[in-house]
Amino acid sequence: MVEITKVFKESFPAFRLIGKRYTDADRGPDGGFSHRWCEWFEKGYFQPLEQIGDDSFIGGGYVGWMRYVEEFEYWIGALFPEATPVPEGYEYLDIPAAEIGICWIYGKPGGELYGEEVHNMCLAAIQQAGWQIADEPWFFELYNCPRFTTPDQDGKVILDYGVCLKG
Secondary structure, three states: OOEEEEEEEEEEOOEEEEEEEEEHHHOOOOOOOHHHHHHHHHHOOOHHHHHHOHHHOOOOEEEEEEEEEOEEEEEEEEEEEOOOOOOOOOEEEEEOOEEEEEEEEEEOOOHHHOOHHHHHHHHHHHHHOOOOEOOOOOEEEEEEOOOOOOOOOOOOEEEEEEEEEOO
């Protein structure tokens, strides 16, 4: 079972998300985007982003960046400083500076870290901390290294899950 081990607020500077955009039409048989993540690793899609420089990554890892406004959009990529050049074949979003509410979700890698129940747990924890969720907010999964990439003695990792807050 998952648990939230930390809830905090962070100020993100304006940044550039570089990656690829997906919609509901791109969901896999399980209803999610895990097959797209597998595709990224199998086809080396992260390599051009890593060549920009791992030290340029804001947040220290890969990101699933999402929101629903008229249609669901889900981006896979990484966060970089503003005006970072975009490699050929990639798309980008320029995101203004924002206050972000973040939960550390502790659990076993795989399905238990994702979904509506975990999403709602995080939103409730952020609101209990006294912060208000932005209108039409962006949400994100940050796969931070080593929190997400190195399981502990129980085989569990930490997924950073965040949401943009009202300013």
